[in-house]
Amino acid sequence: xxxxxxxxxxxxLTVAGMLAIPVFAQxxxxxxxxxxxxxxxxxxIREEEKLARDVYIYLYNQWGSSIFSNIAASEQxxxxxxxxxxxxxxxxxxxxxxxxxEFDNDDIKTLYTKLIADGSASKVAAFNVGVFIEETDIDDLxxxxxxxxxxxxxxxxxxxxQGSYNHLAAFESQLAKY
Ligand SMILES: [Fe+2]
Numbered sequence: 206x207x208x209x210x211x212x213x214x215x216x217x218l219t220v221a222g223m224l225a226i227p228v229f230a231q232x233x234x235x236x237x238x239x240x241x242x243x244x245x246x247x248x249x250i251r252e253e254e255k256l257a258r259d260v261y262i263y264l265y266n267q268w269g270s271s272i273f274s275n276i277a278a279s280e281q282x283x284x285x286x287x288x289x290x291x292x293x294x295x296x297x298x299x300x301x302x303x304x305x306x307e308f309d310n311d312d313i314k315t316l317y318t319k320l321i322a323d324g325s326a327s328k329v330a331a332f333n334v335g336v337f338i339e340e341t342d343i344d345d346l347x348x349x350x351x352x353x354x355x356x357x358x359x360x361x362x363x364x365x366x367q368g369s370y371n372h373l374a375a376f377e378s379q380l381a382k383y
Pocket of ligand 1: 257276280339342368369372
């Protein structure tokens with residue numbers, strides 16, 4: 206009786222092991238399947254959304270216009286969406302541990318410094334910085350979409366792009382008042 210129970214348990218463990226191996230193998234495959242271009246754009250767009258958020262926080266502190274704080278909150282959600290993809294595909298987050306105005310990508314850091322200087326000149330200049338950021342985001346998100354075959358990544362980029370079009374329209378309507 207005891208031997209039968211042992212055999213039963215061993216059989217269950219063997220079956221469980223056989224089931225677990227393909228699941229494990231599948232997981233490894235998912236984390237390594239992205240091309241270097243796909244990884245590049247995920248990391249770039251994560252930092253580009255952070256650039257938008259950080260510049261808008263800076264410009265809100267400078268000018269006090271609620272459009273900057275509202276859109277900064279939206280950029281935080283965009284950052285979170287991209288972070289979700291980085292986690293899903295096992296890619297290190299370039300924004301991890303970086304405070305406001307800090308970036309791993311040197312080009313983005315340089316752009317941040319330029320944009321906060323430009324936007325400090327006047328309120329109109331600040332809204333124009335918003336237009337520039339959103340137009341740049343739309344172009345880069347399109348590049349990201351064109352580079353990936355993954356439906357989940359395309360969906361996130363497409364949603365972010367829709368957000369950018371909304372932000373662009375909001376900044377343009379502010380500019381129309383001046
Ligand atoms: Fe945006």
